[in-house]
Amino acid sequence: MTDFIETYFATTPEVLLEAAADTLYMVGISLVLGTLLAIPIAMGLVLMRPDGIKGNRVGYAVLNVVVNIARSLPFIILMVVLMPLTRFIVGTRIGTTAALVPLTLFIAPFMARLFEASILEVPKGIVEAAQSMGATTWQIIRYFLLPEAWGSILLAITTGTVTLVGATAMAGTIGAGGVGDLALTYGYQAFNTPLMVLTVIVLIVFVQAIQSLGNTLARRTRNRA
Amino acid sequence: MIELSHITRVFTAGARDVRALDDVSLTIPDGEIFGLIGSSGAGKSTLLRCINLLERPDSGEVRVHGVDMLGLGRGALSAERRGIGMIFQQFNLLDSATVFDNIAMPMRLAGVPTDRIRARVDELLGFVELSDKATTYPPRLSGGQKQRVGIARALANNPRILLADEATSALDPETTDSILALLKRVNRELGVTVVIVTHEMQVIAKTCHRVAVMSHGRIVEEGPVLDVFSDPRERITRRFVRTIIDDRVPEALVEKIRATPENYETWRLTYAGEASAGSSLAEVNKTHDVTTSLLYASVHEIDGVVLGVLVVQAKGTPEVLDAAKQYLRDAGVGVRQQDLDEMAHDEGNAA
Numbered sequence: 001m002t003d004f005i006e007t008y009f010a011t012t013p014e015v016l017l018e019a020a021a022d023t024l025y026m027v028g029i030s031l032v033l034g035t036l037l038a039i040p041i042a043m044g045l046v047l048m049r050p051d052g053i054k055g056n057r058v059g060y061a062v063l064n065v066v067v068n069i070a071r072s073l074p075f076i077i078l079m080v081v082l083m084p085l086t087r088f089i090v091g092t093r094i095g096t097t098a099a100l101v102p103l104t105l106f107i108a109p110f111m112a113r114l115f116e117a118s119i120l121e122v123p124k125g126i127v128e129a130a131q132s133m134g135a136t137t138w139q140i141i142r143y144f145l146l147p148e149a150w151g152s153i154l155l156a157i158t159t160g161t162v163t164l165v166g167a168t169a170m171a172g173t174i175g176a177g178g179v180g181d182l183a184l185t186y187g188y189q190a191f192n193t194p195l196m197v198l199t200v201i202v203l204i205v206f207v208q209a210i211q212s213l214g215n216t217l218a219r220r221t222r223n224r225a
Numbered sequence: 226m227i228e229l230s231h232i233t234r235v236f237t238a239g240a241r242d243v244r245a246l247d248d249v250s251l252t253i254p255d256g257e258i259f260g261l262i263g264s265s266g267a268g269k270s271t272l273l274r275c276i277n278l279l280e281r282p283d284s285g286e287v288r289v290h291g292v293d294m295l296g297l298g299r300g301a302l303s304a305e306r307r308g309i310g311m312i313f314q315q316f317n318l319l320d321s322a323t324v325f326d327n328i329a330m331p332m333r334l335a336g337v338p339t340d341r342i343r344a345r346v347d348e349l350l351g352f353v354e355l356s357d358k359a360t361t362y363p364p365r366l367s368g369g370q371k372q373r374v375g376i377a378r379a380l381a382n383n384p385r386i387l388l389a390d391e392a393t394s395a396l397d398p399e400t401t402d403s404i405l406a407l408l409k410r411v412n413r414e415l416g417v418t419v420v421i422v423t424h425e426m427q428v429i430a431k432t433c434h435r436v437a438v439m440s441h442g443r444i445v446e447e448g449p450v451l452d453v454f455s456d457p458r459e460r461i462t463r464r465f466v467r468t469i470i471d472d473r474v475p476e477a478l479v480e481k482i483r484a485t486p487e488n489y490e491t492w493r494l495t496y497a498g499e500a501s502a503g504s505s506l507a508e509v510n511k512t513h514d515v516t517t518s519l520l521y522a523s524v525h526e527i528d529g530v531v532l533g534v535l536v537v538q539a540k541g542t543p544e545v546l547d548a549a550k551q552y553l554r555d556a557g558v559g560v561r562q563q564d565l566d567e568m569a570h571d572e573g574n575a576a
């Protein structure tokens with residue numbers, strides 16, 4: 001097996017496994033952190049809308065602009081812009097862990113927008129029913145909005161995960177490693193076509209698996225319904 | 226008792242102000258089924274939502290069981306709302322929760338212990354006849370079943386008031402009847418005051434004790450349902466009553482009446498319960514020098530009472546006609562002059 005890999009891809013199994021592990025690490029951690037950031041941002045956007053239950057024109061406008069600004073920067077630029085912050089938080093500007101900062105701040109506003117749309121899909125009548133029962137704002141979020149939007153939020157998380165896989169490849173430019181980096185440095189720059197093809201296949205399989213998993217979970221959530 | 230005093234609510238829609246409620250006052254006694262009817266946009270829902278403050282009036286006073294609702298803080302308002310159940314046209318159930326969990330929700334929010342919740346949900350499922358659906362999710366239920374769940378949910382915390390906003394408007398006629406029957410049971414067996422908003426006079430006729438008619442943000446007519454049906458005073462009310470008792474006659478017939486050479490009047494006669502306009506009318510023909518011709522006749526059941534409506538043309542001298550009307554009134558028959566212009570068929574429909 002090792003011979004096979006060394007013969008055809010001019011690299012070691014360790015390198016391949018490490019790349020896969022790096023990708024999983026970066027996608028996994030930034031997905032969790034990004035989701036944890038995105039949910040309150042999305043809730044804030046939904047609740048503070050002028051017709052929302054905590055209507056607040058100024059608060060909504062500020063949050064909306066912040067999300068728009070964050071969303072308008074391509075990941076590669078965001079990564080550079082955030083370098084001082086990254087160094088402050090992680091202690092270094094480069095490497096796999098350093099990539100988590102821009103990855104998280106890249107995916108959070110992206111998913112916040114998707115979550116916002118998911119939560120807005122919940123009929124207004126549901127919130128009215130909740131209020132008529134005497135539910136507090138927190139109870140409305142916890143027992144009505146999140147459970148009703150959950151199927152749609154799972155699909156949004158799936159989309160976010162796939163987007164993150166793409167972003168991690170770019171993170172390779174700050175020495176973050178991962179499958180994308182492998183394709184770039186070994187495959188493309190070293191003219192190692194078989195390796196490049198392998199990474200492409202791995203990425204395709206990866207994305208397909210994520211999408212299928214997301215679809216299944218979302219369908220299960222909705223199909224009870 | 227629900228007391229709404231001088232309620233005004235103005236919505237700003239773009240550059241235009243919509244006066245959804247214009248100085249509305251209304252008192253609903255305990256134990257009643259009260260109907261609010263009006264065309265779309267009349268302000269019915271807004272008024273209903275002022276009772277539990279889903280809508281806050283711009284001015285006016287809202288008292289429920291003596292409590293000044295507008296003066297309550299957030300926590301106290303939540304507590305009051307638990308005593309006021311609400312059901313909706315679109316049911317507004319959680320699709321992601323079972324029937325059991327939907328009905329349990331108001332109790333969970335109120336912090337009721339789990340074992341008490343279980344017992345109460347079972348009891349409610351029995352009351353709305355859905356005991357076999359506890360683990361079903363709402364999308365698998367029919368419209369009527371969904372509304373039954375809505376009613377069970379609204380009753381969970383033993384409210385004394387139930388607000389129903391077009392609760393049957395999304396249902397077919399048969400299902401509507403079964404839901405209305407259930408609302409009557411809620412009123413009779415549990416003593417809950419029910420406030421029903423609808424644009425269908427049928428709902429009022431079948432269910433309510435008293436009714437208020439709304440038009441352009443005002444209550445234009447109010448009274449016991451039987452009175453309103455037998456003697457609607459406002460034009461809009463007459464149009465609603467006509468959706469049930471269509472006492473109009475063909476245009477050609479109206480033209481013939483207009484051409485009557487002798488002195489005549491057209492009367493709308495109503496009798497409820499024991500009285501019978503038919504025999505009284507026969508008596509009038511014998512005892513007075515009048516000839517009557519029947520233009521319209523019907524019998525309906527309104528709020529559990531039989532209501533008969535006749536429209537007749539009566540010919541005779543003015544003095545005799547007056548005497549005949551008095552005779553009929555003494556016999557317990559309601560008599561009203563019917564305007565010929567309003568009698569013809571091409572007037573257009575209510576709602």
Ligand SMILES: Nc1ncnc2c1ncn2[C@@H]1O[C@H](COP(=O)(O)OP(=O)(O)O)[C@@H](O)[C@H]1O
Nearest residue numbers: 236238243245264265266267268269270271272
């Ligand atoms: N949230 C709102 N914003 C703006 N206009 C509203 C709002 N709610 C109701 N209205 C307006 O107020 C009027 C009364 O509405 P509503 O009480 O819903 O009438 P109904 O229930 O009798 O059909 C309508 O003209 C409606 O468009």
Ligand SMILES: [Mg+2]
Nearest residue numbers: 269270271391
């Ligand atoms: Mg309405």
